Amino acid sequence: MSIATRGALLALLAPPLAFATPIDSSADAPVSVVTVSGSRGDGYNPQSAGSATKTDAPLRDIPQTVNVIPQQLLRDQAVASMEDAMASVPGVGLSHGDGQRDQVTLRGFSAIADQFVDGLRDDALYFRDLSNIERIEVLKGPAAVLYGRGSSGGLINRITKKxxxxRRELAAKVGSDNRRRGELDLAATDGSMAFRVTGAVERADSYRDQQFLKRDAIAPSLQFQLGEATTLLLQAEHLSDRRVTDFGIPSYRGRPVDVPAGAYYGAANARDVDYSHAEVTALGFTLEHRFNDSVKLRNAFRHYDYTLARYNTLVGSVNETALTAALNRTNLRREEDGWFNQTELTQVATVAGMTHQLLYGIEVGKQHKDQVTRSQNGIATVALFAPVLPVLPKYLAVAPSTDNLGIMKTASAYVQDLVSLAPRWKALAGVRYDRFDQQTRERRAGQPNLGRVDVAWSPRAGLVWQPSSTQSYYASVSKSFQPSAENFALAANNAQIEPEETTNKEVGGKFDFLGGALSATASLFRLERTNIKSLDPVTNRLIPIGEQRTDGLEVTLTGQLPRGWQVVAGYSFLDATITSSPALDNSDNVVKRVPVQGKRATLTPRHGGNVWLAKTFGSGLRVGAGVNAFSARFANPGNTVTLPGFATVNAMAAYRLGAVDLQLNVRNLLDRDYLVSGHGSAPNLNMPGAPRSASVTARYQF
Incomplete structure (x- = not known):
């Protein structure tokens, strides 16, 4: 972390010292700031989400699927990672992200670069901490009209605590595999100023042999009331995360090998030579000014620095005759920095008797992505079913296979209108213009510098019919674009290719029951991604031929049932198919040159579902339990290796004793063996799920 960045973090942390005197709760009222939520009374059924429109609009007015993971659910389930959180979202496929980053598929499409925080792009490749997160909003389908490139199947927007x-809260957690975690959440107000600081320290081992976790996170924020109508929010965060880079286990005869869940295929000295260490520091501000009750201006800025040192060993190939696995090794260094700035004007206007919620926006940004990769195949060979791990060197003495700097510049303008056409009819329409400048500066001798500029229009349109206050039906169409350098630097085999395009056509309904305490949604959709970059088996060049289509159904039920029970439930059916492609998959251990056309998208279960029920009793006792289930998924594009379907049962029991909440969580209660995720492009990188584990959390509010 640079001296300037450390200084900024210290400056944001300094105000809490000024507030160290006892807090008079009667001083809360004068400050007009964002209200903190997260108590157990908030429930599972939020009525609005800003990610879908960036305006104040209830979910029932939005002609698109939006899933919200609220603070109470995160706490009840003791969610420890983005993977844990996303398991409660229909239409999700889980990926281990090379053992170094959060990664999922949404509706059959990779969402590797579709991570946002408070509406600003956060596409660095790391595992995020949730200590500073109030809720998570998942916007389904293309969303380039508001967020720019990417988001084929959707995007994930983390909303931070403000x-x-x-508020003064401390938490401590202990659990299986020597897990220890401490959290703090401190907030106070003083006249026209408010502050908040959240943080976490975590240390753990794992059910996976060799694995460990060393994590530290801190996120201070300050908010100033600069006048009756103007607020300024300053935010900072720093995260350090170090763990073994774990790619999982290989396959044999079309299935992951039958070995204990902890079996590791890498170096015997993995903690020293097979680890990833990510550091992320971000600074930003949000300035809002309300001109009147109808017009508001917002400017948001975020700058980030990201470094990654990744060393890993993985299974490169399997000899099913000799029953051996060949190990490959990689050294990878990433250094990134970037910034984004959004200026948005929202306006409520009445024209011809119709109410319009208008959004006008401009976004600019720039990212530098520096990377150096060294790899060596066949560095060792181990037995397939009982590997004796080799001691390996940390560094590879080979020439880099990648050594370049990627430069990405974004300039965009967008407009959107949510209009009430009549008492029962609403329409949402918008369009965005993007200019995306991509450059790659090569450092290897003889390699050319690359560059291209893509210009794209991303439209969105939807119609909503609300025959009553409890029913809402909609139809919508939206598009996104995916340029060659969407998240990674341009390469010689993709620099000439036009952006891929994704179109989503969706119809659905949203329903309220029990006076709005319980809500249900249902959606039918078709997602088509065209101009997919595919490898021509004759010329070995990537060419703009190929199409993937997902036809799907998603349903959810959230809120409060009779007798005080709370529920979160969802189901998805995804028919995700590569409908056109000349590519041939050579990744299988035995079968080669398997046509990809007609195969299912990898890591995408045809059926997925979840249900969670919880209830608070008058004695201060709270209990909850639920099931997450996924049908079989394919590990590789040729669909020759299958990850079997699975279901896990989780449970919790909590008791409130004065200012202290005690909570017990048990995951995989029935201790099932299962494969939780894979890589998506290879058959020999499959992650076993965790056996039964338990944790105890104590939260103290003072």
Missing amino acids: PGAN
Whole structure:
């Protein structure tokens, strides 16, 4: 972390010292700031989400699927990672992300670069901490009209905790595999100023042999009331995450090998030579000014620095005759920095008797992505079913296979209108213009510098019919674009290719029951991604031929049932198919040159479902339990290796004793063996799920 960045973090942390005197709760009222939520009374059924429109609109008015993971659910389930959180979202496929990053598929399409925080792009490749997260919003389908490139199947937007009401909370967690975690959440107000600081320290081993976790996170924020109508929010965060880079286990005869869940295929000295260490520091501000009750201006800025040192050993190939696995090794260094700035004007206007919620926006940004990769195949060979791990060197003395700097510049303008056409009819329409400048500066001798500029229009349109206050039906169409350098630097085999395009056509309904305490949604959709970059088996060049289509159904039920029970439930059916492609998959251990056309998208279960029920009793006792289930998924594009379907049962029991909440969580209660995720492009990188584990959390509010 640079001296300037450390200084900025210290500056944001300094105000809490000024507030160290006892807090008078009667001083809360004068400050007009964001109200903090997250108590157990908030429930599972949020009525609005800003990600879908960036305006104040209830979910029932939005002609698109939006899944919200609220703070109470995160706490009840003791969610420890983005993977844990996303398991409660229909239409998700889980990926281990090379053992170094959060990664999922949404509706059959990779969402590797579709991570956002408070509406600003956060596409660095790391495991995020949730200590500073109020809720997670998942917007399904293309969303380039508001967010730019990417988002074929959707995007994930983390909403951070903001300053507001006075709050002092400490938490401690201990659990299986020597897990120890401490958290803090401190907030106070003082006249026209409010602060909040959240943080976490975590240390753990794992059910996976060799694995460990060393994580530290801190996120201070300050909010100033600069006048009756103007607020300024300053935010900072720093995360350090170090763990073994774990790619999982290989396959044999079309299935992952039958070995204990902890079996590791890498170096015997993995903690020293097979680890990833990510550091992320971000600074930003949000300035809002309300001109009147109808017009508001918002400017948001975020700058980030990201470094990654990744060393890993993985199974490169399997000899099913000799029953051996060949190990490959990689050294990877990434250094990134970037910034984004959004200026948005929202306006409520009445024209011809119709109410319009208008959004006008401009976004600019720039990212530098520096990477150096060294790889060596066949560095060792181990037995397939009982590997004796080799001691390996940390560094590879080979020439780099990648050594370049990627430069990405974004300039965009967008407009959107949510209009009430009549008492029962609403329409949402918008369009965005993007200019995306991509450059790659090569450092290897003889390699050319590359560059291209893509210009794209991303439209969105939807119609909503609300025959009553409890029913809402909609139809919508939206598009996104995926340029060659969407997240990684341009390469010689993709620099000439036009952006891929994704179109989503969706119809659905949203329903309220029990006076709005319980809500249900249902959607039918077709997602088509065209101009997919595919490898021509004759010329060995990537060419703009190929199409993937997902036909799907998603349903959800969230909120409060009779007798005080709370529920979160969902189901998805995804028919995700590569409908056109000349590519041939050579990744299988035995079968080669398997046509990809007609195969299912990898890591995408045809059926997925979840249900979670919880209830608070008058004695201060709270209990909950639920099931997450996924049908079989394919590990590789040729669909020759299958990850079997699975279901896990989780449970919790909590008791409130004065200012202290005690909570027990048990995951995989029935201790099932299962494969939780894979890589998506290879058959020999499959991650076993965790056996039964338990954790105890104590939260103290003072």
